Amino acid sequence: MIVSSNGIVGLIGGAAVNPEQMKSVLSFFDNYIAVDGGADHCLRAGLRPAAVVGDMDSLSQQARATFSEILCHISEQDTTDFEKAIARVSAAAVLAMGFTGGRLDHLLSVLNVLGRNRTRRILLLDEADISFLTPPEGVSLALPAGTRIGLMPLDDVTVTARGLTWPITAARMHPTGMVSSSNQVKDPLVEISAKGPLVITLPPTQLGAVLKAVVPAQ
The missing domain is CATH 3.40.50.10240 (Thiamin pyrophosphokinase, catalytic domain)
Incomplete structure (x- = not known):
């Protein structure tokens, strides 16, 4: 190491x-x-x-x-x-x-x-972006309304995403099937869970919010 x-x-x-x-x-x-x-x-x-x-x-x-x-x-x-x-x-x-x-x-x-x-x-x-894989336990993100957000599966993934203009409920997503490349934040808190590898993309201005959500507290 x-x-x-x-x-x-x-x-x-x-x-x-x-x-x-x-x-x-x-x-x-x-x-x-x-x-x-x-x-x-x-x-x-x-x-x-x-x-x-x-x-x-x-x-x-x-x-x-x-x-x-x-x-x-x-x-x-x-x-x-x-x-x-x-x-x-x-x-x-x-x-x-x-x-x-x-x-x-x-x-x-x-x-x-x-x-x-x-x-x-x-x-x-x-x-252009801050991108990361949805943690296995899911993620909750505090984001400004109107923020663009992309959800891109890397495999066969079942996804639920709340707090978006176009919410997703237990949908099957796949690289050659359903994706959500240009969704938008609607509510103050966005909650995303994924059974499989799902990449979330956000504007780089949201780096602080992403780190707060995905990095374990020290």
């Missing part, structure tokens, strides 16, 4: 990252690590992660030299760098940036990792 924490650990990946957004969430982290090319984002922002993890195939020579003492090179190619990092972090929650932009196959592989780690609190943040 590279990082162990009772709080939130950040992951900085190599896909597009807004530097100001990255700096704005640092206060939420107990610690953070860079994943392969994410070290270059840290270098440009003047940040020093606890470690740099990955197969290092996307790391610049400058970042490699700057962070040489904290490189954790993992050469096996059976898992993605995102999965390598997740497997080496123990935390109440993981907030990951720099994993959702760029190539579609990379994004799909990230969602694959989420779907196989349903009991873990893994959140994906970018300029």
Whole structure:
């Protein structure tokens, strides 16, 4: 285990990252690590992660030299760098940036990792969304009326969602069947339960509400 924490650990990946957004969430982290090319984002922002993890195939020579003492090179190619990092972090929650932009196959592989780690609190943040898997016990979110919300199944999932403009009651959802990509918050409290892996997407402005709802109290 590279990082162990009772709080939130950040992951900085190599896909597009807004530097100001990255700096704005640092206060939420107990610690953070860079994943392969994410070290270059840290270098440009003047940040020093606890470690740099990955197969290092996307790391610049400058970042490699700057962070040489904290490189954790993992050469096996059976898992993605995102999965390598997740497997080496123990935390109440993981907030990951720099994993959702760029190539579609990379994004799909990230969602694959989420779907196989349903009991873990893994959140994906970018300029457009904060996304996370519905916890097995369900989730209650305090959100402003009118907030957009998406519910996207990763498998065959039975979903109940209350407090929305278009509520859902024990509906069977599937990636090639029913989804709810552009729903809207109606009531002050939204309650969602899912029997199976269901990704919730919200605007990034709701990060605080999401963390309050899904991260265990310290």
